[in-house]
Amino acid sequence: MTVAPDLTLQHRAVAFVTQDGLPLARNIGGGEDPLGPEASEAREVQAATAACLLVRRAALDDVGGFELGYDYGMEDVDLCLKLREAGGRIVYEPQATFWHHESATQRSEARASRSARQAANRTLLSDRWGPRIARQVLLDKLRGQRGWAAGPLHVGITLTRDDPAAGWGDWYTAHELGDALAAIGWRVSYLERHHDHWYAPDPSVDVVIALIDAIDVRRLPEGVVRVAWVRNWTDRWLSHPWFDEYDIVLTSSKVSKAAIDARSVHVAGLMPLATNPDRFRSPEPRPEPELDVVFTTNRWGQARGVESVVPRLTATGRRVAVYGKGWERAPAMAAVARGPLAYDDLPAAYARASLVIDDTATPTLPWGAVNSRVFDALAAGTLVITDNVAGARELFGEDLPAAADPDDLARLAERHLADPEGSGRLAERLRAVVLERHTYARRAAELREALVAWAGQPRIDVAIAPPSWDVAPMWGDYSFGRALQRALHRHDVRTRLLLRPAWDTPAAGCADVTIGIFGLSTPRVRQGQLSVLWIISHPDLASDEVVAGHDVVFVASDMFAAQLTKRAGIEAIPLHQATDQDRFRPTPGGPPHELLFVANSRGVRRRVIDGLAPIEHDLAVYGRSWTPDLIDPRHVLGEHIPNEELAAYYSGAAIVLNDHWLDMADLGFMSNRLYDAAACGAFVVSDHVAGIGDEFDGGVVTFTDATDLRATVDRFLGDPEARADHAARAQAAVLARHTFGHRVEEILRTIGPILAERPARITHAPRPDVTPARPPAG
DSSP: OEEOTTSSEEESEEEEEEETTEEEEEEEOTTSOTTSTTTTSOEEESBOOGGGOOOOHHHHHHTTSSOTTOOSSSHHHHHHHHHHHTTOOEEEOTTSOEEOOTTTTGGGSOHHHHHHHHHHHHHHHHHHHHHHHHHHHHHHHHHTOOSSBSSOOEEEEEESOSOGGGOOTHHHHHHHHHHHHHHTTOEEEEEEOGGGGGGSOOTTOOEEEEOSTTOOGGGSOTTOEEEEEEOSOHHHHHHSTTGGGOSEEEESOHHHHHHHHHHSSOOOEEOOOOBOTTTSOOOSSOOOOSEEEEEEOOOOSSOOTHHHHHHHHHHTTOOEEEESTTGGGSTTTGGGBOOOOOGGGHHHHHHTEEEEEEOOOTTTGGGTOOOHHHHHHHHTTOEEEESOHHHHHHHHTTOSOBOSSHHHHHHHHHHHHTOHHHHHHHHHHHHHHHHHHOBHHHHHHHHHHHHHHHHHSOEEEEEOOOSOTTTGGGSHHHHHHHHHHHHHHTTTOEEEEEOGGGTTSGGGGGOSEEEEEESSOOOOOOTTSEEEEEEOSOGGGOOHHHHTTOSEEEESOHHHHHHHHHHHSSOEEEOOOOBOTTTSSOOTTOOOOSEEEEOOOTTSOOHHHHHHOSOOSOEEEEOSOOOTTTSOGGGEEESOOOHHHHHHHHHHOSEEEEOOOHHHHHTTOOOHHHHHHHHTTOOEEEEOOTTHHHHTTTOSEEESSHHHHHHHHHHHHTOHHHHHHHHHHHHHHHHHHOBHHHHHHHHHHHHHHHHHTSOSSSSOOOOOOOSOOSOOOO
């Protein structure tokens, strides 16, 4: 141990705390009693200070001693990590005591110089060990092992108000989940939407679980693991531009999962709502029912199906009670409205009834998400009938009584009320299902399993150049990056998209692989990461200095890959552009333009436009910087088509036009527009690029000059059958060989063996194999 001059403990080990998304080394034990129980126990630790460190000479030599590059700081942590990596042990021994005037040298240094030196040391440690430390610390926190981390996992759960008196239902869901997570040893905080407090979580928060769609997770601190729990309003969640930025998406039904999988980059997991059986339990002995039917929810002004059911039941003499706000204003319900009921009084209300009716809110019903009252009432031992047929069948098979029509629901209630013994047996059977599968303790375990699986996977960051989220959708490499991210997710590889300002953040140092999509610049190479460069444009800027240091270089041109290999002395691997076949497919509803050109001018003349001018055909141009000196303004119909609408435009056009920047064409780079339009079944006319015929099996028609272009346009506008034949050939070629699914297969086949040779953690553990085992698929 090291002891300070005031005889307090200076430190007994080094552990890691998360700051700005990256675990940083911190001394622990400072200020403790050196004779206290923690300080007096010898134990294995992850790292220790070199102020008092005894290392076997052979072990020191085996790992190469201290790493050069540190400026008296972090070199001891680095050495300990190398020793641990080599299979060694670091032991804290309290019997070896050392009085230490800590930082005496540093105190003589100017503050600015000291801060710059410490920052450089942290950066070097991050560059060398960042991905492995991040994984080791997060997994230890998730599993409650606390070997590498200085504290437990800290989870923030979003809610509208952290005050049950405010009347928001998400308080109960958040706190039931939070209590279950606290029970497995995690620290839990609640992040209020009120006044946007949720954007300023405690710096120690590791994971944010969003229960509300409105939180823009792009505004959360870098490095926080972002989890969406889509319990309802699936369409609204999907409508937000930040939805793709979640790391993990969980949803409460298969219908919702199918929509999320189809309309986002994510592959969602299933996590329905649940109950707390310590609160909602069946009383023993069970009292005689005081009521036949209970219904509990608030009425927010919109009529609900239950308003047709309850009058049918009261007309036959059934004893019905409706609890919640607003029912006294509903004419059909006023006679049985009993006002709001406190959450803690719900179990007794359910236990007093023979039957609980579940009426699913309109935004939730189409998604088949089962309400919490179903789980709560069944846990309390009372049978539930519901109008949510899809949700009932998904979670309970044919056992849970369900009917979509109010008349059928009323008849279902009467049938079960008429058979109390049979209904009681059914309630017990369903209660057993709930207690086995649908408790918050079970959800806490499922959430931990999902996070452990996520943390254990290799992480790939896709670095693209847009400077902000506001302008990102206008940049071509944003759509490219999203399509790549989507394909990687479908190969079980966790992926984040990094805009230019995030390239050099500490959190960026946590990825195992960074794929830089090269256009104008590229992220810096880090020693501890696999650095991949994919040159898709601006070959004139891809100098030898740019490609130097990268582990893998992909190039979207066979010709330029060969030139770069010879010139730079590296193996540049051809990897062409591609399409996202889930986004770009035949789509009805687009405008029926004769000729469509979607491109920016960048203030220069475009070959395909000049070649057609002047033109009397219906030519529609969409893009920025088209000034009157470049084109007749009557042809410019807009500056931007959102990526999600582009397929309909391509599908609706008779001819999609394409040309290339001269440097791209000369060096064999084919435009992504070719692949996207072809995937939509569009007929494409383009200028010539080497290899374009083989790439699309002759389906893309090319022109050589303005005369040829005009003749080609006139000929094919008059021959729809020929257009259809070429379009079908190009589409078949793209779907068979040129989707992002195919490109990801190639990427993983290349980097998989390299990753497999790199340990995933400091202490040895096999790295998940990302190399595809199946043939390329679209």
